[in-house]
Amino acid sequence: MATSEVQTVNSSADKAKLAAAVLLLVAGFVGYYLLASQGSLVRVGVLLGGILAAIIAFAVSEPGRQLIAFARDSWRETKKVVWPARKEAIQMTAYVFAFVFVMALFLWLTDKTLEWVLFDLVLGWRK
Incomplete structure (x- = not known):
C-alpha cells in the first residue's frame, strides 16, 4: 500500500523566510498604494522592489530551492523532446x-x- 507523503516546511528558518517573503510582497503592494501622492516611477519602484525582495527571500528558502531545481529539471526534459x-x-x-x-x-x-x-x-x- 503506497502512502502519499505531504512535504511541509520543517525548519523554523524556512518558516521565517517564507513569512518574510509574504510580508515583503504585501509591503510592496501596500507601499504602492500608500505612496499615491508620489510619482508613478516611485510607486512602481516600491512595488517592484517589494516583489523582487519577496522572490529573493523565497528563493533562499528550502521550498524555493526545490522549486528552482524542479524548473531546471523541467527545462532539461523539455530540451529532450523531439518536436x-x-x-x-x-x-x-x-x-x-x-x-x-x-x-x-x-x-x-x-x-x-x-x-x-x-x-x-x-x-x-x-x-
Whole structure:
C-alpha cells in the first residue's frame, strides 16, 4: 500500500523566510498604494522592489530551492523532446480538425434524429 507523503516546511528558518517573503510582497503592494501622492516611477519602484525582495527571500528558502531545481529539471526534459516537423504538425492538426468536424456532424445528426423520434413520433407535439 503506497502512502502519499505531504512535504511541509520543517525548519523554523524556512518558516521565517517564507513569512518574510509574504510580508515583503504585501509591503510592496501596500507601499504602492500608500505612496499615491508620489510619482508613478516611485510607486512602481516600491512595488517592484517589494516583489523582487519577496522572490529573493523565497528563493533562499528550502521550498524555493526545490522549486528552482524542479524548473531546471523541467527545462532539461523539455530540451529532450523531439518536436515534429512543420509538415507533420500541419497534418496532425488537419486530422484533429477533420475528426472534430465528423464528430460534430455525428452528434448533430444524432440529436436531430432523437428530436424527431421523441417530439414527432412519440409525443406528437409537432404536426
